[in-house]
Amino acid sequence: MRQIATSPLAARFHDIALVTVGTTLGMMLANVPAVYLGEAVTRVVPLKYVRMGAAVVFALIGVWVLLATYGIF
Numbered sequence: 497m498r499q500i501a502t503s504p505l506a507a508r509f510h511d512i513a514l515v516t517v518g519t520t521l522g523m524m525l526a527n528v529p530a531v532y533l534g535e536a537v538t539r540v541v542p543l544k545y546v547r548m549g550a551a552v553v554f555a556l557i558g559v560w561v562l563l564a565t566y567g568i569f
Contacts, residue, residue, distance in 0.1 A: 502519045506512040538546055563569035 506515040509515055
């Protein structure tokens with residue numbers, strides 16, 4: 497996703513180096529807490545159930561996108 501955001505930002509602000517640094521730092525700030533939270537969760541919940549939960553969430557998002565695409569939701 498970062499690559500998709502970096503390209504238009506670099507085109508708009510004409511400084512690909514600063515945009516790349518900014519998007520990389522932004523992704524690191526977003527990912528580091530997720531990694532630590534994921535590690536903490538897998539200490540309590542078995543990884544099998546974490547994966548199943550993630551699969552359900554992604555499937556629900558997919559259904560939501562399809563419904564929104566066809567104007568149903």
